[in-house]
Amino acid sequence: MALEHAILVSLSERAASGSELTRRFDASIGFFWTATHQQIYRVLGRMETDGWITVEAVPQADRPTKKVYAVADAGLAELRRWMAEPTVPDPVRNSLGVKMRGASLGDRATLLDDLRRHLDEHTKRLSLYEFMQNRDFPDPGALSGAALDIYLVLRGGLLMEEFWIRWLTEYLDAHTAAHTAAPATEPQENR
Amino acid sequence: MALEHAILVSLSERAASGSELTRRFDASIGFFWTATHQQIYRVLGRMETDGWITVEAVPQADRPTKKVYAVADAGLAELRRWMAEPTVPDPVRNSLGVKMRGASLGDRATLLDDLRRHLDEHTKRLSLYEFMQNRDFPDPGALSGAALDIYLVLRGGLLMEEFWIRWLTEYLDAHTAAHTAAPATEPQENR
DNA sequence: TCACACCCTGCAACTAGTTGCATAGCGGTC
DNA sequence: GACCGCTATGCAACTAGTTGCAGGGTGTGA
CATH class of the missing domain: 1.10.10.10 (Winged helix-like DNA-binding domain superfamily/Winged helix DNA-binding domain)
Structure with missing residues (x-):
């Protein structure tokens, strides 16, 4: 639409x-x-x-x-x-969430590798957006109108990358630091 | 797919x-x-x-x-x-981003109202997710396997709501606190 | 000059998703 | 018992998006 x-x-x-x-x-x-x-x-x-x-x-x-x-x-x-007109919520498409939720049915190590790859991608993209922000908008406080909008949309992209990095990091930490229901390898590590 | x-x-x-x-x-x-x-x-x-x-x-x-x-x-x-199999990035659908970026072409006040409505929705949903987290996972550190995955996916939902709240708040603040290129009505409200 | 790569445009066929409507069972109620 | 509302299932037609392919123009190098 x-x-x-x-x-x-x-x-x-x-x-x-x-x-x-x-x-x-x-x-x-x-x-x-x-x-x-x-x-x-x-x-x-x-x-x-x-x-x-x-x-x-x-x-x-x-x-x-x-x-x-x-x-x-x-x-x-x-x-x-x-x-x-009032904005209706967009359809959500998040394959990684589906895989995370079903992870115990498949090979978890493979999934973790995949997630690490995505984490890497999002980290790179965050760096790019930060570079663009510094290059194109050194003084955001001075912006208004269309330029301010473009800046704020870039901010949205940046915040979205931060979301991904937070989520993936939390998932990976929880499943590498901890035991999980994997084979009987020694549990107990960070929190 | x-x-x-x-x-x-x-x-x-x-x-x-x-x-x-x-x-x-x-x-x-x-x-x-x-x-x-x-x-x-x-x-x-x-x-x-x-x-x-x-x-x-x-x-x-x-x-x-x-x-x-x-x-x-x-x-x-x-x-x-x-x-x-390796996960390919899902298609992105973000109507609000489109509207934000084109805001200077339309009626900004109407858009800001719409954004406030969405901010309110996301705030409510965040509260719900926090309630679910406290109710269902009082001790996340003890989780493993499928239960841990379900918890971490809920965490993703929660972090996503935080993303929306951050972005919308930043946009609204920038366009209400500041002058912007709007008519000459008195600016200065909440930061 | 011929093969090749790349840019810009686009068609055709397919799959995914939306919108509008339909049918049927069951319970309540006027 | 006619009607309404709710649950559960589903069809049909349409719109949106994907995949595979192609043709013409232009420059490059063998």
Whole structure:
């Protein structure tokens, strides 16, 4: 439902082609919405026929011509309408939680390795977001309007990474420090 | 992809009918996966024909007969297979993030009200999870095996609510305490 | 110049998830 | 006994998202 609106927000910040949007969805927008290029192209086509966005073919030196999209009046109106309606909670998708809960039915060591890999990924991503925060927003107190919003959304990405790191660390600690119901190896370690 | 596996995990903890599973998905499982009853019934049917689960009709006094499902050998094998494979990141869906980022294009006051409503919901849910933690796991250090996993997944739900509360509070503070690019109504309220 | 890699666009077929509605049993009640 | 409400199950049609593949343009190197 909100892919169209995520695209509208992104295009309103700066007009873009399908592949540029795809790159944005792999980066900054990726924090709150993910989408593949096929889906983006399809939705762009629909939005264009609905008059939400306008197209302009832009030839490029050194690479194929791209189709640059910009928000039309009807698109902005739709975005405003959507933003004013009450937000319903998004569907939750958390495979790691499912695996954690069922861990005693499978091979726990394999799962722990997988979780360590994810912890590593999230740690790296947190570092990246902290770097971006320091580079792009050295003085957050001075921000307002759209720039403040962009900063606060980055903050959300950062806090989300902290959530993952906390959770994964707590799970790993509880299952490596402690005994657990594993074979009869000596229990008793940290708390 | 993982709805089947979430159902398998839940059924392995205790056999259940479609409507009992639906209630679980509205409660505990809802933290890491959401699903409607229609989807659950359809997937249960498919899993049954695939031999992952077995059915037994159980007549009830005072209410209609229910069909109770239990995990079959093939289902457990499939669950083990899935749990051992590397977990790919789940798709992200965060409408509030989209709205925050586009807030300067719409009516900010309306959005702030919406965010306050969500903050209130998350605060209530955090209280509920804390209550459950204290009631069901008074001594986490003594847990192991499946019980420890259930505790740690509840911890994940709790940490997730804390994430939301932090983010929403930070956004609201930044946009109420400060000036922002709003009309010239008197700023200065709570920090 | 031919093969190859990469960019940008897009189609087609499939799977997952949503929305709206239907049926049937049981209990209460007007 | 007609009606209402609740539980439990499920179908049908639609929308959203994924997977696999492809074609044309452009530059690079053998």
